Amino acid sequence: MELRQLRYFIKAKELLNFTEAANQLFISQSTLSQQIKQLEDELGTPLFNRVGKHVYITEAGSLFYDYALQALSKANDGLQLLKDINGLHAGRLSIGTTYGLRHILTPAILKFHKAYPQINLEVVFGTSQELTHRLEKFELDFVLTFEEVTHRPDIKHQPLFDSELGFIVEKRSPLAKLKTISLKEILDHELALPAKGYSTRRFVDEVFAKNKLTPRISVEINDIPTLLDLIETGNWHTILTHTTVQNAARLVSVPIKAVKGMQHAAIISMKEVYEKRAVKAFYDILLKAGT
CATH class of the missing domain: 1.10.10.10 (Winged helix-like DNA-binding domain superfamily/Winged helix DNA-binding domain)
Structure with a gap:
């Protein structure tokens, strides 16, 4: 063979x-x-x-x-x-990430490239499910995601940080001045949400179902940048982690009352796969940024 x-x-x-x-x-x-x-x-x-x-x-x-x-x-x-054995003088690093973690990935890429300019980087955006599937097929070295993979002996899970959900609105909206908003108050507003398959969407659905509430979802989309573009028009609002809009100048994240659940950002990788020195070097940068 x-x-x-x-x-x-x-x-x-x-x-x-x-x-x-x-x-x-x-x-x-x-x-x-x-x-x-x-x-x-x-x-x-x-x-x-x-x-x-x-x-x-x-x-x-x-x-x-x-x-x-x-x-x-x-x-x-x-x-x-x-x-x-010859050091980090060549090679390729393939990284999968959900959009909500781009704020931590971008500076990490800059630091890594400055330290190891010979290493080529490939970055793939997708849902947690899509990226985990590609990881299982050994197409990615590791994945940055809010999806917490538990009870899987083949997956290694390294926590980065936690982030709460926020009600995301355009900054000129009267809602942007609110200190907090309740789930019931959110029912009065049309929502544009990530499509099913995103870990954040799954978490949002669970929160509303647990409180026996049905939100007004008029748009579902599988591209987060386009979703944020829609929110910036002021015609819709959304629910995402605070970190997703951390650097968005035209959007505001309003804390949601009585929602204590956290989205857990983490690095996930396959346990039984040899980790390249480049992977470990990138881990060091990410873990320092997440602390």
Whole structure:
């Protein structure tokens, strides 16, 4: 069994299209088919059902996929370990983050780049669910999120800070002068909220449900910058963590009375994955900023 065969199998499983998988791997379709057939022969079971021009993953293929991902990850860990012996003079760092944590990520990137200019950085924004899924597929080195992952032996959780929810309004609104606002008072106003899938939205829904209240949600959107643009028009209000609008000049966060729950900002990563020296260096910057 060769690592390239595992790479070919993983790509074919994810795309379920041998032609497209071969194109993305920069090999011929015949090479891809041959290598997967050799892998199947070695395993003694088909990984794909081939029906005409279509391929479908078998039960064995679905089960083998997770192990193939782990095998490639371990191999990459070994290679990275050897590269790290020479210090932080090359490499790549892939970071996933939710929008509400950009205020802590931006200065961290500046400090990291100043200290290690040879390290290339990739930053991916998304929902907690999307980013955790990409982390599990080893596409990201770590994730910054308000999603608290508990009772998962494969996830490492490093707390950064806590942030309360706020009622976000345009600064010229009369509501911006309020010291606090209650959940019942919020019912009088139209809301634009993050789409379902965002950890903050899930938290907001739980708060209203716990108090047996139904907010007036007229807009749901899966892009936080656009959501904030809508709030700046003054036509809608929203509920987000205070830190999400920390640097927004045209928005004000009004504390919500009787809502004591906190959103917990944290770094999450896979426990069994070797952590590159670049990852640990970035952690140090983030943890110092979060204290």
